[in-house]
Amino acid sequence: MDALASLLNGPRAQGAFLLRSMLSPPWSMRIHDEAPLTIVSMVRGHAWIALDRGEAVRLTAGDVAIVRGPDHYRISDEPGSQPQIIIHPGQRCSTPDGRDLAKEMALGVRSWGNSADAETIMLTGTYQMAGEVSRSLLEALPALAVIRHSEGDFAVIPLLADEIVKDGPGQDAVLDRLLDLLLIAMLRTWFARSGSDAPGWYRGYRDPVVGHVLGLIYNNPEQPWTVASLAAEAGVSRASLARRFAELIGEPPMTFLTGWRLALAADLLCEPDATVGGVAEKVGYGDAFALSTAFKRVRGMSPREHRTRALRREGVGVDGSRHLLADRN
Secondary structure, eight states, X not given: OOHHHHHHHSSOOSSOEEEEEEEOSSOEEEEOOOOSEEEXXXXXXXXXXXXXXXXXEEEETTOEEEEETTSOEEEESSTTOOOOEEXXXXXXXXXXXXXXXXXXXXXXTTEXXXXXXXXXXXXXXXXXXXXXXXXXXXXXXXXXXXXXTTTSOOTHXXXXXXXXXXXXXXXXHHHHHXXXXXXXXXXXXXXXXXXXXXXXXHHHXXXXXXXXXXXXXXXXXXXXXXXXXXXXXXXXXXXXXXHHXXXXXXXXXXXXXXXXXXXXXXXXXXXXXXXXXXXXXXXXOSSHHHHHHHHHHHHSSOHHHHHHHHHHHTTOOTTTTSOOOSSOO
16 A cells, blocks of 8 residues: 555545535635535536635636635635625535525535526535544645646546436445545646655655555554664665655654554544554554553643544534543553
8 A cells, every 4th residue: 555545545535525516607605614625626617716815726627626624715706706605614505694505506416506507517525524644645735736637637527427416325435435536536646746845755655665664654553663674674774764764754764653653543543432452452552551652742632632622623522422432541
């Protein structure tokens, strides 16, 4: 598994928000949902997209934009159009004065807008919760990334457009996976275009030595790795690995390993019925005490405190549908 696949393995879409917007001028929306990651794909017509602190960028059919939250942004038929619609957290939509628009603008299954025969059609897919594992991915992206239709092969877009209006058994799972495929295709294109500005963990997997070591760390975090054992697996000396890894990734191998283990642990701790001991075993710590010590040292809080805060951010009470950690820490 390479770096990109590993980083996407945790925050896969689960019940992602997906919508086909059908709009004819004049129209303008301000997006305040603060979602961690949103993909906007133009199917027909054009739109202008702009962060609150940035210039407007024109999107045409086939173009795709990635918006990294929590920044607010605007998307409209023209750059200067006054917002008529506000999208709030939870994907609630209203007029600027607060009147709800959900029923008024409904146009069928996952379809919404002001015209059934619209000049502009776009697909929006929103990852509504960011797992801790995705932090490195999100930090590697600009607040707004636009990829033109001529830059990549996004064959999944027509399929997503067909499937988004269907309502058959298992349809949510189908749409989640299609959204993941679109995101992966976009990220490959974006990082390839970025060249030397791509994140170290992405550049590193192309190196035969560092890439091999990254694969060992990503795929087997539970192993008792040392610099010596990683170097032996890669067929180089400890000094050579340490130097090469730091040059490409920007930090020593063991520091990177610790960060990856704790990112995985942070995500796993939020699963139903998770225990500190069980998570510790999965990410390479000998017991709950060892994981708790590392977690507090690096993140400044215990695993239990992290879990409580994460569930509150998701709107899930710790005494609700998910259980408290069984271990004490």
